[in-house]
Amino acid sequence: MSEQNKIPQATAKRLPLYYRFINNLHIQGKLRVSSKELSEAVKVDSATIRRDFSYFGALGKKGYGYNVEYLLEFFRKTLDQDEKTPVALIGVGNLGTAFLNYNFTKNNNTKIEMAFDADPNKVGTEIGGVPIYHIDELEQKLSEVQAAILTVPLAEAQNITERLIKSGVTGILNFTPARITVPEGVRVHHIDLSVELQSLVYFMKHYPLDTDEEA
Amino acid sequence: MSEQNKIPQATAKRLPLYYRFINNLHIQGKLRVSSKELSEAVKVDSATIRRDFSYFGALGKKGYGYNVEYLLEFFRKTLDQDEKTPVALIGVGNLGTAFLNYNFTKNNNTKIEMAFDADPNKVGTEIGGVPIYHIDELEQKLSEVQAAILTVPLAEAQNITERLIKSGVTGILNFTPARITVPEGVRVHHIDLSVELQSLVYFMKHYPLDTDEEA
DNA sequence: ACATCTTTGTGACAATTTTCACGACATAAG
DNA sequence: CTTATGTCGTGAAAATTGTCACAAAGATGT
Ligand SMILES: NC(=O)c1ccc[n+]([C@@H]2O[C@H](COP(=O)([O-])OP(=O)(O)OC[C@H]3O[C@@H](n4cnc5c(N)ncnc54)[C@H](O)[C@@H]3O)[C@@H](O)[C@H]2O)c1
Ligand SMILES: NC(=O)c1ccc[n+]([C@@H]2O[C@H](COP(=O)([O-])OP(=O)(O)OC[C@H]3O[C@@H](n4cnc5c(N)ncnc54)[C@H](O)[C@@H]3O)[C@@H](O)[C@H]2O)c1
Numbered sequence: 001m002s003e004q005n006k007i008p009q010a011t012a013k014r015l016p017l018y019y020r021f022i023n024n025l026h027i028q029g030k031l032r033v034s035s036k037e038l039s040e041a042v043k044v045d046s047a048t049i050r051r052d053f054s055y056f057g058a059l060g061k062k063g064y065g066y067n068v069e070y071l072l073e074f075f076r077k078t079l080d081q082d083e084k085t086p087v088a089l090i091g092v093g094n095l096g097t098a099f100l101n102y103n104f105t106k107n108n109n110t111k112i113e114m115a116f117d118a119d120p121n122k123v124g125t126e127i128g129g130v131p132i133y134h135i136d137e138l139e140q141k142l143s144e145v146q147a148a149i150l151t152v153p154l155a156e157a158q159n160i161t162e163r164l165i166k167s168g169v170t171g172i173l174n175f176t177p178a179r180i181t182v183p184e185g186v187r188v189h190h191i192d193l194s195v196e197l198q199s200l201v202y203f204m205k206h207y208p209l210d211t212d213e214e215a
Numbered sequence: 216m217s218e219q220n221k222i223p224q225a226t227a228k229r230l231p232l233y234y235r236f237i238n239n240l241h242i243q244g245k246l247r248v249s250s251k252e253l254s255e256a257v258k259v260d261s262a263t264i265r266r267d268f269s270y271f272g273a274l275g276k277k278g279y280g281y282n283v284e285y286l287l288e289f290f291r292k293t294l295d296q297d298e299k300t301p302v303a304l305i306g307v308g309n310l311g312t313a314f315l316n317y318n319f320t321k322n323n324n325t326k327i328e329m330a331f332d333a334d335p336n337k338v339g340t341e342i343g344g345v346p347i348y349h350i351d352e353l354e355q356k357l358s359e360v361q362a363a364i365l366t367v368p369l370a371e372a373q374n375i376t377e378r379l380i381k382s383g384v385t386g387i388l389n390f391t392p393a394r395i396t397v398p399e400g401v402r403v404h405h406i407d408l409s410v411e412l413q414s415l416v417y418f419m420k421h422y423p424l425d426t427d428e429e430a
Numbered sequence: 431a432c433a434t435c436t437t438t439g440t441g442a443c444a445a446t447t448t449t450c451a452c453g454a455c456a457t458a459a460g
Numbered sequence: 461c462t463t464a465t466g467t468c469g470t471g472a473a474a475a476t477t478g479t480c481a482c483a484a485a486g487a488t489g490t
Contacts, residue, residue, distance in 0.1 A: 007421070008476070008477070009418075009422075009428070009476085009477095010476075010477060010478085011477090012414065012417055012418065012421070012422075013410075013414050015413075015414075015417060016409070016410045016413035016414055016417070017407065017410050019413075020392065020409070020410070034436080034437065034438090035437075035438075036437080041394065042394050043394045043396075045478070045479070046437095047478075047479055047480070047481095048477090048478060048479080050437090050438065050439065050440085051439085051440080051477095051478080051479090053438095053439090054438085054439055054440070058438080058439070059438095060437080060438055060439080061437085061438075061485080061486065061487085062436080062437055062438040062439080062484065062485040062486050062487090063435080063436045063437050063438075063484095063485065063486040063487045063488085064436080064437070064438085064485095064486065064487060065436085065437065065438080066438090079413065079417060080416070080417075080420065085416050087412070094312070094313035094316045094317060095313045095317075097309070097313070098309035098310045098312070098313040099408075101309045102309060102310075102408075104408075104409060104412060107409070108409055108412070108413060109413065109416065110412050110413065110416060146419065147412075147415060147416060147419065149412075170419055170423075171415050171416065171418070171419040172415075173411060173412060173415050177235065179256065179257050179258045181258075182426060182427075183426075184424065184426055185423060185424060185426070186426060187415060187418050187419050187422070187425065187426060187427075187428065188426065188427050188428070189411060189414070189415045189418075189428055190428075191406065191408075191411060192232065193314075193317075193319075193406075194231070194235070194319060194322070194323055195228075195231040195232050195235070196388060196404060196406060197302070197319060197323070197325050197362075197364075197388060198230075198231035198234075198294065198323060198324065198325065199227065199228050199230070199231055199404070200362060200386050200387075200388050200402060200404050201295070201300050201324065201325060201362060201386065202227055202230060202231070202294060202295075203224075203227065203386070203402050203404075204361065204362065204385055204386040204402050205295065206222070206227070207224075207227075207402070208385075208400060209399065209400060210402065211397060211398075211399055211400070211401060211402060211403065212397075212402075212403050213224070213402065213403070213404055213405075214404075214405060223446070223447070224446085224447095225446075225447055225448090226447090249466080249467060249468090250467075250468075251466095251467080260448070260449070261467095262448075262449055262450075262451095263447085263448060263449080265467090265468065265469065265470085266447090266448080266449090266469085266470080268468090268469090269468085269469055269470070273468080273469070274468095275467080275468055275469080276455080276456065276467085276468070277454065277455040277456060277466090277467055277468040277469075278454090278455055278456030278457060278465085278466055278467050278468075279455090279456055279457075279466085279467070279468085280466085280467065280468080281468090
């Protein structure tokens with residue numbers, strides 16, 4: 001399952017982005033695409049795109065570009081788009097509710113299968129077709145789920161994290177400001193919206209000529 | 216205003232994070248802190264922290280560490296925590312509503328001053344104390360505002376972006392999947408939640424031993 | 431068939447970022 | 461005063477990431 005040929009992390013982070021735009025091209029009926037065109041669409045230098053693709057071998061044809069259908073098929077396999085990864089969401093508050101209402105499933109190999117909250121008014125209801133269980137049932141319900149979205153209050157973050165890991169979760173998308181502690185082998189991506197906003201303002205003031213920056 | 220001594224971008228992105236944790240320490244009444252302690256709290260290598268701080272001169276004392284109050288004061292000035300930057304939010308849907316309900320102002324030099332939407336049912340109301348105007352009033356109301364949070368549907372993103380820039384906005388926090396095109400001098404940070412989730416899953420499967428990763 | 435045009439894949443290089451490791455100084459204790 | 465311990469700031473090295481620029485391969489047009 002896990003490749004031994006190590007793709008650079010920076011490349012790996014761009015793959016889902018490439019996938020989405022290639023999929024768009026396919027839907028639009030385009031048959032081929034050059035690294036230059038793709039570059040304008042995703043705002044990544046064309047040389048970087050060619051380099052990224054080249055880690056997977058020769059996907060294109062010189063003088064022609066890339067065949068959209070072939071590329072799409074390739075990325076579908078590489079990103080495991082066929083098997084849906086079940087995801088749990090913990091904390092159905094402002095943010096959590098927004099995510100449940102959003103259809104992450106479109107164009108995506110992930111699906112939020114269940115949500116948990118401590119509020120008895122929320123437990124037993126559904127949002128966006130996702131059932132909400134009581135947090136006490138976490139260990140019991142989380143059997144197949146390996147990935148979790150964490151949108152609980154700051155004070156609960158570490159505690160819930162430990163329960164998630166005990167239940168077999170190996171990946172967490174953490175929206176709380178807490179920098180949670182996890183054992184080796186558990187992957188955490190922090191998305192810290194306050195930091196993002198402050199960081200944007202800092203760059204606006206101190207780097208006035210630059211333009212684009214991945215979050 | 217803008218420094219000529221260039222702080223590395225990677226460092227600049229960590230500054231708001233440092234600021235928040237130093238502030239926490241101050242609230243807890245701690246008088247001093249070492250790079251090692253801070254490292255455990257923010258999950259950044261201690262050498263990296265020392266290096267980051269050193270771009271601003273010698274903030275610490277050898278054999279002692281950093282004085283929390285001094286550090287806090289220093290970061291407050293560096294991150295312009297005194298002057299609040301006004302921000303506008305465009306698109307009061309699922310995500311936009313969550314952001315309006317969240318108090319970004321806490322511990323933060325930014326404040327969402329106004330919001331815009333096309334839906335007449337939302338126009339004229341308030342969420343979290345923030346007034347919602349009609350999108351037609353954008354140009355008229357946006358006089359002081361230089362930063363915007365974009366949470367409109369994909370199809371509207373580029374169009375609204377252009378109107379924002381015409382109105383003087385120089386920084387955009389973009390939550391739509393569109394990679395918007397902007398002229399030089401306008402800063403865009405993309406936060407692409409579908410990509411983040413797919414990327415997490417990819418890393419879980421292909422880099423099973425790594426642990427932590429900034430979004 | 432041939433000349434011309436396109437675009438890939440990549441060696442070489444440049445830039446950025448992280449990490450190592452140690453001298454220098456601070457503090458505390460005896 | 462001396463020693464033991466702790467911690468910074470930083471030169472140097474390593475690791476990672478991005479970019480340039482071009483030969484090679486194939487596409488296109490006449
Ligand atoms: N809303 C935003 O725009 C925003 C922005 C930045 C960061 N955040 C962070 O995201 C997190 C969630 O924010 P929010 O605005 O949605 O908060 P919220 O208070 O609206 O939602 C938190 C939810 O978690 C539930 N909860 C509380 N304790 C729980 C527990 N032990 N187990 C399960 N559920 C529990 C609550 O019932 C509530 O529904 C917070 O950590 C916040 O700091 C939110
Ligand atoms: N909700 C999520 O969890 C989520 C996740 C990933 C990405 N996104 C992206 O974030 C964006 C917003 O998502 P959402 O779920 O909040 O969508 P939404 O449909 O709930 O909200 C969009 C809002 O924008 C308003 N709007 C439409 N046209 C407008 C215009 N021309 N000017 C001003 N306002 C206008 C609508 O009235 C609506 O209130 C979308 O681009 C979506 O792809 C959302």
